[in-house]
Amino acid sequence: MQNDALGTKRRPVPLTSDENSKSFKTPHWHLHSLESGAWRIDPNRTGAAAELSMEQLSGLFGLETTPTQVAAGVSCLGRTSLLFSRWVADKLRAGFAAKHYLKGVIMKKTVVSFVSLAVFLGLAVSANAGHAFPEIIPLPDEWGPEGIEVGRGTDFYAGARHLSTFAGAIYKGDLRTGAGDILVPSQPGRAALGLKLDKRSNNLFVAGGPTGAAFVYDGLSGEDLAQVQFAAPPATFVNDVVVTKKAAYFTDSLRPSFYCVPLLPGGQLPNPPVFTEIPLGGDFEFGPGFNINGIAATPNGKALIVVHSSAGLLYRVDPESGVATLIDLGGELVTSGDGLLLEGHTLYVSRNSLNRIAVVKLDPSLTTGVYVEDILSPDFKIPTTIAGFGSSIYAVNARFNLGNPPPPGTAFDIVKVSK
Numbered sequence: 001m002q003n004d005a006l007g008t009k010r011r012p013v014p015l016t017s018d019e020n021s022k023s024f025k026t027p028h029w030h031l032h033s034l035e036s037g038a039w040r041i042d043p044n045r046t047g048a049a050a051e052l053s054m055e056q057l058s059g060l061f062g063l064e065t066t067p068t069q070v071a072a073g074v075s076c077l078g079r080t081s082l083l084f085s086r087w088v089a090d091k092l093r094a095g096f097a098a099k100h101y102l103k104g105v106i107m108k109k110t111v112v113s114f115v116s117l118a119v120f121l122g123l124a125v126s127a128n129a130g131h132a133f134p135e136i137i138p139l140p141d142e143w144g145p146e147g148i149e150v151g152r153g154t155d156f157y158a159g160a161r162h163l164s165t166f167a168g169a170i171y172k173g174d175l176r177t178g179a180g181d182i183l184v185p186s187q188p189g190r191a192a193l194g195l196k197l198d199k200r201s202n203n204l205f206v207a208g209g210p211t212g213a214a215f216v217y218d219g220l221s222g223e224d225l226a227q228v229q230f231a232a233p234p235a236t237f238v239n240d241v242v243v244t245k246k247a248a249y250f251t252d253s254l255r256p257s258f259y260c261v262p263l264l265p266g267g268q269l270p271n272p273p274v275f276t277e278i279p280l281g282g283d284f285e286f287g288p289g290f291n292i293n294g295i296a297a298t299p300n301g302k303a304l305i306v307v308h309s310s311a312g313l314l315y316r317v318d319p320e321s322g323v324a325t326l327i328d329l330g331g332e333l334v335t336s337g338d339g340l341l342l343e344g345h346t347l348y349v350s351r352n353s354l355n356r357i358a359v360v361k362l363d364p365s366l367t368t369g370v371y372v373e374d375i376l377s378p379d380f381k382i383p384t385t386i387a388g389f390g391s392s393i394y395a396v397n398a399r400f401n402l403g404n405p406p407p408p409g410t411a412f413d414i415v416k417v418s419k
Contacts, residue, residue: 133154133175133176133392133416134175134177134178134416135379135415135416136178136379136413136414136415136416137156137173137175137178137180137394137413137414137416138178138411138412138413139158139171139396139412139413139414140166140171140182140412141409141410141411141412142164142165142166142405142406142408142409142410142412143158143160143164143165143166143169143171143412144160144161144163144164144165144166144167144398144404144405144406144412145158145159145160145161145171145384145396145397145398145412145414146159146160146161146192146193146194146209146384146385146396146398147159147192147193147194147195147206147207147240147339147384147385147396148195148339148385148386148387148394148395148396148414149195149196149197149204149387150175150387150388150389150394151172151197151199151204151219152197152199154174154175154176154389155172155173155174155175156172156173156174156175156180156387156394156414157170157171157172157183157195157197157204157219158170158171158173158396158414159171159191159192159193159194159195159206160186160191160192161191161192161193161209161398161404162191162209162210162211162404163404163405164404164405164406165186165405166182166186167186167187167190167191167192168184168186168187168188168189168190168191168192168208168215169182169184169185169186169187169192170182170183170184170192170195170204170206170217170222171183172219172222175389175394175416183217183219183222184217184222184224189211190208190211190215191208191209191210191211192206192207192208192215193206193207193208193209193238193239193240193385194206194207194239194240194241194251194294194295194339194385195207195241196241196242196243196248197219197243198243198248198263198267199267200266200267201266201267201268201269202218202219202220203216203217203218203219203225203267203268203269204216204217204218204219205241205243205248205250205261206241207238207239207240207241207250207251208238209237209238209239210233210234210236210237211233211238212229212230212231212232212233212236212237212238212252213227213228213229213230213238214227214228214230214238214241214248214250214259214261214275215227215228216228216269216273225269226269226272226273228259228261228273228275230250230252230259230275230277231252231255231277235254235255236252236254236255237252237253237254237290238250238251238252238259239251239252239253239290239292239293239294240293240294240295240339240340240385241295242295242296242297242304243263243267243297244297244301244319245263245267245301246262246263246301247260247261247262247263247301247319248260248261248263249261249295249297249304249319250295251292251293251294251295251306252292253290253291253292253293253309254290254291255291256279256280256284256286256291257277257278257279257280257322258277258278258280258292258295258304258306258317258322259275259276259277259278260275260276260278260319261273261274261275262274262275262276278319278320278321278322279322280292280315280317280322280324281321281322281323281324282315282322282323282324282325283315283324283325283326284308284315284317284324285311287308287310287311288310289309289310290309290310291308291309291310291311292306292307292308292309292315293306293307293308293309293337293338293339294306294307294337294338294339294340294349294350294385295340296340296341296342296347297319297342298342298366301319302319303316303317303318303319303366304316304317304318304319305317305327305340305342305347305366306324306340307334307337307338307340307349308337309335309336309337309338310335311333311335312333312334312335312336312337313326313327313333313334314326314327314329314334314337314347314349314360314369315327316366316367325367326367327362327366327367327368327369328367328368328369329360329368329369329370329371330368330370330371332371334349334351334358334360334371335351335354336351336352336353336354337349337350337351337358338350338351338352338383338384338385339383339384339385339386339395340386341386341387341388341393343388343419345361345362345363345364345366346359346360346361346362347359347360347361347362347369348360348375348386348388348393348419350383350384350385350386350395351374352382352383352384352398352400353382353400353401355376355377355380355381355382355383356374356375356376356380357374357375357383357386357393357395357417358371358373358374358375359371359372359373359374359375360372375393375417375418375419377395377415377417379397379413379415380395380397380415381397381398381399381401382397382398382399382400382401383395383396383397383398383415384396384397384398388419391418391419392416392417392418392419393416393417393418393419394414394415394416395414395415395417396412396414396415397412397413397414397415399412
């Protein structure tokens, strides 16, 4: 007998495997290694099996693992709860980050301890680094990218901007292998700049740049789901997007406002979709050139952060009223600010033409911050938007200096750097 972290006595749970270590069983779990490299986790008697790639866990730590280590970790959970088994499988299938499991949860009076979960994840993603993810991911020649998004597992999306040979197209690839293909073909009169996937609905929201519109595609099939026309060209440039539980918010770099597309429960779009243009107020000052560009949101969706590219300023914005509060960086600026990535109180700002990513530590109120450092790479070629995956940031190289459209045969890629 042994005591768990809550002092409950339990017998060790037996773990068995086949001779090839491809299948593992405990009285409550069944894991099976698939030829695809993923593994299937099946909490017995719950009907809540989930298939997930090892990168869904390794993404949190920047490591890879083996089914053997995963099985060992799962066996440590023992009789924690079949209800918890169902919950874990549901969350994994829904694409929830593994880090949320570490906080401990309460399921119908069943307490899952921090220690038990840490053991599970610690063993499942032990320091067996395995195969490294590629540092450079090529995109099709002449692609002309500007936006990037990391989706489920190791999926990523990259859009093609206006005046590109592939204008409006969406490329979908795999961060683990670097391979991919065109998900959404090029379409006349469209562009694909900033983009975000709502993992609840698999809706991929795309900022349409000079079209003044947003486009929504199915992130799995590429099906064209909707178009929302915000403003009439040419006095518009819909640049970036962020998705919260309640809405998708789009920036417009040529207007002193942003757009809100409300969402139904589960992230579903109303039919037809509607929008509200929300004027920016408070500390915001509209000026010449590109104004607000990149956008991020807090996890609860109660605050937005935008960057003013030309002025190099950051603002916290109330998503309902549009009141903008200047984020005081002690005199530091983030000129050429483009894509944003917010993780906790750390804000990453891609400064495109300066070939760097600024790291800003924000205070809890998101009204002051410290410009800590720059992330640099010799492979940066005007990185525009950025996306996070585990301990890495992926930046897409726009190569604006080569002109629009880019010269025939121009190579484009995505660069991986450490946070």
